[in-house]
Structures are given as structure tokens and as C-alpha cells.
Amino acid sequence: MPTGNEDAVSDQASDVVIVGGGPAGASAATFIARAGLSAVVIDNDKGYTRRALLNNHLGFPDGITGPELVDQGQDQAERAGAIWVSGTAETLTGSAGEFVIGTDDGRMFAAKSVILATGFSLTLAEAAGLATSAGTEPHVKTVVTVDEHGRTSAPGIWAAGTIAGVSVHTIITAGDGARVAINLLSEQRGERYVDHDVLPAG
DSSP states (O other): OOOSOHHHHTTSOEEEEEEOOSHHHHHHHHHHHHTTOOEEEEEOSOOGGGGOEESSOTTOTTOEEHHHHHHHHHHHHHHHTOEEEESOEEEEEEETTEEEEEETTSOEEEEEEEEEOOTTOOHHHHHTTOOEEEOOSTTOOEEEOOOTTSBOSSTTEEEOGGGGTOOSOHHHHHHHHHHHHHHHHHHHHTSOOOOOOOOOOO
């Protein structure tokens, strides 16, 4: 769902644009925004998580539906400060620090860095000319090639979740989104980034 402030975003470069709003994308957006960077999520709401019934996701002993998990992920990312944009990203051009992502309705979003979290879809990655390799998960024939930190073959573009070859289980893709976001933040800051809150004393 649009948040009402997405038009302002398209006029300026965001620190990170995350393409895909499933567990990996929402998790990455939450960590990026909590770190004080501007984070924009472009999501077409067509991810497979919407079809899931999750009885094995930690923290939900009675289970949770895919739609609930996706909606709660969006809410958490937005509460952290991320901006959610409804649309399909169709083009990704430029280079590190100066990327431009074009959507199906003609909008353009500038970004310093990009995280692809598009699940099973490689359309945008292939359009951007990213290196790919054979997938190892069931029903996942091809994935984006990434290094151990989540970097793709193009500097400044990262990938997380199913598109990056990790297990399709939502608990794992969510964790991978967080991992890649932390690696991106660590690279930018020149030191290992952590995001830990503690309970009040007493």
C-alpha cells in the first residue's frame, strides 16, 4: 500500500532501495532504516509468501499466515522509518552511488545502493546484467550470484533471500535480509555494525 510520501522520494537519492517486500526485503529495510539511513521498498505484492501457512516460524507457536507475516513485516519496516512504494521495478541502471530504478508506471527512484529481495523473480536482476548461477533449492532453477556477504557482480547491488540462493523458508529469508543489510551497513561504516537493544535495568 502507498504511504503517501513516495512522490518526495523519487526526487532525491535514497541511501538504499530494496526491491521486494517479502520477509527478506522487509527485514533488510527494517535494519537499514533503524540505522538512520533512508530506505525505500518497492514492492508489487506478488510474492509467494502470501500463499503460505507458516507453522514453523519462530515466535508464532500457533502459526501465522503468509499474508499476516507480510503485512506485519511492512508495518515494522515503516515504523522503523522505511518508505513503502507499491509498484513493479522494471529497470535498474547506473552504478554504485548513482543507481536509478524505474517502475512499471514510469516513476524513477535514485539510490546509492540497492538490495534485491525479489524471491523467485530474476527479471530485474537479468535486466541489470547481474551474474547468475544454478539454484540448489527445489523449484529454484537460477539465482543471482553473490559473495559470502551478499554482494552481486555489480558493486553497490546486493541480493538477499531466495533470489540469492538461500533456503526458501521464511525464517531463513528474513534472517538473510537482516544479514545482508548488516553487511551493507558495516561496509559503509568501515566497522562491524550491530543493532542491539537491551531491557531497562531493574
